[in-house]
Each structure stands twice: as structure tokens, then as C-alpha cells.
Amino acid sequence: RKEVEQDPGPFNVPEGATVAFNCTYSNSASQSFFWYRQDCRKEPKLLMSVYSSGNEDGRFTAQLNRASQYISLLIRDSKLSDSATYLCVVNQAGNTPLVFGKGTRLSVIA
Amino acid sequence: SAVISQKPSRDICQRGTSLTIQCQVDSQVTMMFWYRQQPGQSLTLIATANQGSEATYESGFVIDKFPISRPNLTFSTLTVSNMSPEDSSIYLCSVADRGMTNYGYTFGSGTRLTVV
Numbered sequence: 438r439k440e441v442e443q444d445p446g447p448f449n450v451p452e453g454a455t456v457a458f459n460c461t462y463s464n465s466a467s468q469s470f471f472w473y474r475q476d477c478r479k480e481p482k483l484l485m486s487v488y489s490s491g492n493e494d495g496r497f498t499a500q501l502n503r504a505s506q507y508i509s510l511l512i513r514d515s516k517l518s519d520s521a522t523y524l525c526v527v528n529q530a531g532n533t534p535l536v537f538g539k540g541t542r543l544s545v546i547a
Numbered sequence: 548s549a550v551i552s553q554k555p556s557r558d559i560c561q562r563g564t565s566l567t568i569q570c571q572v573d574s575q576v577t578m579m580f581w582y583r584q585q586p587g588q589s590l591t592l593i594a595t596a597n598q599g600s601e602a603t604y605e606s607g608f609v610i611d612k613f614p615i616s617r618p619n620l621t622f623s624t625l626t627v628s629n630m631s632p633e634d635s636s637i638y639l640c641s642v643a644d645r646g647m648t649n650y651g652y653t654f655g656s657g658t659r660l661t662v663v
Contacts, residue, residue, distance in 0.1 A: 480654040483651040486651060524589060534580050534592045534595055537591075
């Protein structure tokens, strides 16, 4: 079983749609959780950290369920510029390597 | 947040040769991480580089093939040795960024390597 598993995608959605990505992780010792965004031919960039209480940043909402070892990302009112690959990422503690999911590709269509 | 300068951004190399990739960070960091991203795949950790000690390699990666240097707290190199077409990939360095919430990690811009 892979350490971090994500929806396979791709997701093709119209502008303005709401889209949700899911992710599960296998290591119960994981302490930090992130969603990264990677544009084509670019490096991954941190989209948002994920907290146990859930957190929101504008149109983006992240949720964490430690009991189920499940992470989600909700994007509301999708924009064309949201088209990218979204990577679910976990690690055990600060200064330890990140473990990446395979990513889910999102295409927002006009 | 930390700023990482990674060089070269891309290269096309002949099989059997070696390429050294450099990462310079604008702040001191304890650990630097080297990842590989093969076409259409996610990131795979190659090794963790500590200053003043041998790098720690992940399963499937060996020092003879991917020697790493970490001479100080702001700099590291990764060499891809005796290259073959299977080494064609994007190579990325990364650091844990204390300036980012919840220990977010920053990446260099990547080195796109093509071996012919």
C-alpha cells in the first residue's frame, strides 16, 4: 500500500464549479499535512497546510481526519487559473522528508 | 520564506557522462532533501543531506550513482553519475522552511535532465 494515496483524476470541471480532492495516508505517526500545487514544468509550491480543526484560505478549504487518516481539499468557484496538479503531502515531523501522493490533475474549462 | 537558487535549470547530456546540480539557499538550514520526479509521476525522495555528515539515501538510490555534497548550511550538490536515458527526469532540492506555517517546505525550481 502506498504511503499517500489520492484520487486518480483527472478532474475536468467548468468555471465556477466546486471540486473536492481526497487523500489517505498510511503512517499514523504523520504529524504535518499539506496540499501543494504543481503547474506544468514547474516546482511544487505550498498551497496550504492542513490543520486538525480544518482551515480555509479564500476559495480553498482543507480538512483533516486523523482517526480515518484522511485529508481533503475543496475548491469553490473554480477559476481557469486553478488548473494544475494538486499534491497531497505528509511528513512525520519538522525537518523530515515530505512524502508525496501521485497528485490529481485539475483542468478548469471555460 | 526561504529562497532556493537551483542550477542548471535544464540540460541535455550524453549517456555515460555526469551532471552536478547545485542548490543555494538564502538562509542556513539543517537538512536539505533531493527529490526526483520522473515524467508523469510524483516526487520520489533520493536522499537527505546533512551538513558535516554522509547523506542518507532512500531504498533504490546509492551514493556511487548520486553522490551528494553538503559543505555548509546553505549549499548542496547532487551529481547524477554515469547517466543513462532512464535518468531523464526533473531533480529538485527542498528545505524545511521555518518561515512557513507548520514547517512548510520550499523547493528549488528544478533541473530538467534529458539523457540521450
